[in-house]
Amino acid sequence: MTTIDQTTSRPTQAVIRGVALALIGVAVCVAPLYLDTFWLRTGLTVASAAVGAIGLTILVGTTGQLSFAHPFLMAGAAVTYVTLADNPVNTAHLGLGLPPAAAAVLAIFAAGALGLAASPLASRLSGIYLGIATLSLVFIGQHILENWTAASGGFFGRPVPPMSLFGLSLADSPTPPVLLGVPLQREELLWYLSAAVIVVAWIAGRNVVHSRVGRSLAAVRDSEVLAATNGVNVRSAKRGAYIASSMFAGAAGVLFALTTGSVAPETFNLGLAISFLAMVVVGGLGSVAGACMGAAFIAGLPLLLQEFSDQLPLIVQTGEAGGMQASTATSYLAGALIVLCMLFEPRGLVGLATRGRSLATRALRRTRILTSRATHN
Amino acid sequence: MSHLTSLLLNGLSTGAVYALIALGLVLIYKCSQVVSFTHGTLVLLGAYLVGTMDDASGFIVALLIAVPVAAGFAGSINLTLLSRRAGAPPVSLAILTIGIDLVVLSVLTQQLGSNVLNISHPWGETRWDLGVASMSANRGIALLMVAAVAVSLYLIFTRSPWGLAMRAVSEDTEAAALMGLSRTTITTLSWATAGALACIAGMFMAGPPTPGVTTTVAVVALRAFPALIIGGLDSLRGAIVGGLLIGVAESLAAGYQHELQFMGSGFAEIVPFLLMLGVLVARPSGLFGSREMTRV
Numbered sequence: 257m258t259t260i261d262q263t264t265s266r267p268t269q270a271v272i273r274g275v276a277l278a279l280i281g282v283a284v285c286v287a288p289l290y291l292d293t294f295w296l297r298t299g300l301t302v303a304s305a306a307v308g309a310i311g312l313t314i315l316v317g318t319t320g321q322l323s324f325a326h327p328f329l330m331a332g333a334a335v336t337y338v339t340l341a342d343n344p345v346n347t348a349h350l351g352l353g354l355p356p357a358a359a360a361v362l363a364i365f366a367a368g369a370l371g372l373a374a375s376p377l378a379s380r381l382s383g384i385y386l387g388i389a390t391l392s393l394v395f396i397g398q399h400i401l402e403n404w405t406a407a408s409g410g411f412f413g414r415p416v417p418p419m420s421l422f423g424l425s426l427a428d429s430p431t432p433p434v435l436l437g438v439p440l441q442r443e444e445l446l447w448y449l450s451a452a453v454i455v456v457a458w459i460a461g462r463n464v465v466h467s468r469v470g471r472s473l474a475a476v477r478d479s480e481v482l483a484a485t486n487g488v489n490v491r492s493a494k495r496g497a498y499i500a501s502s503m504f505a506g507a508a509g510v511l512f513a514l515t516t517g518s519v520a521p522e523t524f525n526l527g528l529a530i531s532f533l534a535m536v537v538v539g540g541l542g543s544v545a546g547a548c549m550g551a552a553f554i555a556g557l558p559l560l561l562q563e564f565s566d567q568l569p570l571i572v573q574t575g576e577a578g579g580m581q582a583s584t585a586t587s588y589l590a591g592a593l594i595v596l597c598m599l600f601e602p603r604g605l606v607g608l609a610t611r612g613r614s615l616a617t618r619a620l621r622r623t624r625i626l627t628s629r630a631t632h633n
Numbered sequence: 634m635s636h637l638t639s640l641l642l643n644g645l646s647t648g649a650v651y652a653l654i655a656l657g658l659v660l661i662y663k664c665s666q667v668v669s670f671t672h673g674t675l676v677l678l679g680a681y682l683v684g685t686m687d688d689a690s691g692f693i694v695a696l697l698i699a700v701p702v703a704a705g706f707a708g709s710i711n712l713t714l715l716s717r718r719a720g721a722p723p724v725s726l727a728i729l730t731i732g733i734d735l736v737v738l739s740v741l742t743q744q745l746g747s748n749v750l751n752i753s754h755p756w757g758e759t760r761w762d763l764g765v766a767s768m769s770a771n772r773g774i775a776l777l778m779v780a781a782v783a784v785s786l787y788l789i790f791t792r793s794p795w796g797l798a799m800r801a802v803s804e805d806t807e808a809a810a811l812m813g814l815s816r817t818t819i820t821t822l823s824w825a826t827a828g829a830l831a832c833i834a835g836m837f838m839a840g841p842p843t844p845g846v847t848t849t850v851a852v853v854a855l856r857a858f859p860a861l862i863i864g865g866l867d868s869l870r871g872a873i874v875g876g877l878l879i880g881v882a883e884s885l886a887a888g889y890q891h892e893l894q895f896m897g898s899g900f901a902e903i904v905p906f907l908l909m910l911g912v913l914v915a916r917p918s919g920l921f922g923s924r925e926m927t928r929v
Contacts, residue, residue: 322724377910380917384668384723388862389913391855392906403897526855530731537728584739591735598729599717 284451288444289436296443297515298559303450304511305555309535309547310461311504316533317542318465319497320477322387325374326532327524328397329367329502330509334416334519337363337510339407341417349414350406356419360510367506371499378498379491394526401521413520416513418442419449450511454548457504461544464500473497474542531555534590537597540604549605558586639766640888641881646772648880649779653834654857655864655872656782657827662866663803665820667715667726671734672831673854677741677846679703679832680839684750684846692755696836700829707828708821715824716817720806742848750839750846758841771840778833783873790869799823803867856883859909865922874920879905 288296308326315323340359342351354362377389401408408414418427424445432439464470475483476493484490513519531554539550561568561582580588601607654676661669669675682702686695710733718726759770790796801809802819810816831854838853839846860879864871886893887901918924 316724316728320722320724322727377913381913384727385862385866385913385917385919387724387727388668388858389910391858392903392909395903395906396910399897399899399903402899526852530735533728533731534735537732580743584743587735588739591732591737591739594732594735595714595729598725598732599714602725 285448288447289438293443294559294563296447298556300443300446300450300511300515301559302552302556303454304508304515305532305535306454306548306551307457307511308505308508308532309539309551310457310544311501311508312532313536313539313542313544313547314461314464314470314473314504315497315501316536317540318470318477319473319494321378321494321497322384323390323498323501324387324526324529324533325371325390325393325502326505326508327526327528328390328393329370329505330512330528331397331401331519331521331524332370333363333367333506333509334513334524335401335408336366337513338409338414338416338519342414343417349409356417357421360419363510364503364506367509368499368503371502371505372495375495375498378494391526394524394529398521398525401524408519408521411520411522413518413523415518416516419446419514421449446514449514453507453511457507458544458548461504461547465542465544469496531590534594538590538593538604540597540606541602543603543606546604546606553605554586554590557589558582561585635765636888639768640884642763642766642768643772644881644884645877646768646776646880647884648860648877649772649776650834650837650876651857651860651879652779652873652876653775653782653830653837654854655860655876656786656869657830657834658857658861659864659867659869659872660786660823660827660830661820663869664799664823665711665715665719665726665816666723667730668723668866669824669827670727670730671710671737672827672857673851674734674738674741675703675707675828675831676835676838676854677848677851678706678737678835679828680752680835680846680850681741681745681750682832683836684752684839687753692753699836700832703832704825704829707831708825711821711824712817716820719816719820738848738851741851745846745848748847749844752836752839752845754836754840769841771837772842775834775837778837779873779876782830783869786869795819795822856905859905862909862919863912865919867923868919868921871919871921879908882908 287299291299308330312323312326315321337356337359339350340352340354340362341356342349343353344351352359374390374393378386381389402411418425424433427445428442432441433445438444464473472483472488472493473496475486475488476490476497480490483493516523535550535554536547537550538553539546539548559582565582597604603610654672657675658669658672661667679699682699683692683695686698690698714733715726715729718729754771756770756774760767761770761773788796790800798809798814799819799822801812801814802816806816809819834854835846835850838850843853856879857876860875861872862875863878864873864875882904883901886904890898890901893900912919916922
């Protein structure tokens, strides 16, 4: 049933929305001044996951193409960034000594190029065949990284050179920039960078989804034949979705590398691919906001469970016996949530939020009607 | 020459195990258009069930209990979860099976930890000497098993009423429903059969020459996906050919790893996936898969 919402008019909604956005903006800017390192690190991890999840939701949710390739693309971008930015004099590995900002941009384009390289596959294959084909990219990518030690650092990985923007190095330093009396070290600086990247990714993601392009992608998802008869070039639409999603994955890979401070091939495994799928499904397929919510949940939860394991029942520290490890607990929850979402609420957390809001407006309207009746009588 | 022969033979026998898993995946796909990402874990579950019970009750009894239990579990996954969403887009159904896989795999990981569970196969470490080469009895029996399964599936499909019903459902679900065939029953039966095959595959996979039941069984079982895709998602013959092909390719890459040193160490593990990509570029529906025909 669709009803026209009369209780809250459009201008009021816009005002509420503006105020909420401003509040969130202020909170994000002020947060690093008060939060300790653990919370900042959690935030950084969630941020890089959210950027990647926005990319994946365009591919899986909007275009309807199952993909496991995200870790492969993230690894490609992370290694490209490290290789381009590392100083050839100081490192035992390959290094070109480019400015880190340029290296980061090139790394994102490198991920896009990887997506483009995989796209002949994407445009030739349809449906589920493509999903299983991308499974192989994860394994092949890991194999390349493990063996091409000059670039990847091999099993133990290699340290990531810090980002530097406008002459400001985003690393710990003895003379840090000071904001409102708080020295801004590595985590605080990376927090602001991640916030900026998320804003860009959010706007870009929404523009892709809610535009002519997004509608053509959704048409491909619903029926390739129907899309083609309506003038959508199915192959190029799929290729475009792949490249766009790859570049989001690339940005996520660079952020991830900067956050963890080292890249190791082992990280970019099939488990990561499944985590990303869990994020977009739990958040709500095809929704940018949902991807971010899913990322906060799936990427943030293991860190929180780990940190507070001594205060939580059932959860134990890594290596301890007699309970569940934080990572196992997270995969239980993630799996159960995927199943529940697919069975009962395919729009995920976003769907739940919408339901909640419509329930609230309905209740609000009912009380207003009752009060107006009361005053009239 | 004997090196090559023994590599081929071992490849075929490893491939037989992949083929068993892939056969189950094809059965499921044909009936319900679901690609089951739960299957790697079902293989582990089967191996785990046999491994936990055979100390107390002996191998034969353990297997006789484990196979129906695994079949029942797979069937109930379909009955309680997947059949509720029958007809949903294949990608949603695949994601649903990923969710189920995460839960079941977490339970098994929690149970197994980093332990190795040994299965005491009655044939043990015996090796069959075939003159030119030798192979482990475990894998040899797996090869014979695949032949037996292939023959019986062929007979079931062509001769039995269930096979006919299954073909009818996979051909046209609505028409089959109008003829009084329950889609849920047929798909649940195919899931159960696939679960039984996965259990048997797990039992072989956790035997010599590989160590016992560890969580890596679920990862190795993922190599059945290349087998499935190479053969074609909906072709039983393709699953067998694909499985054997993957097994042989992997065995050759491992056997000639010195000659293949330039491809990096551990190359054999990714050969199945490279082979899959190669086949897909040439034939997008696999070797035997039915091609999607759309003209616009």
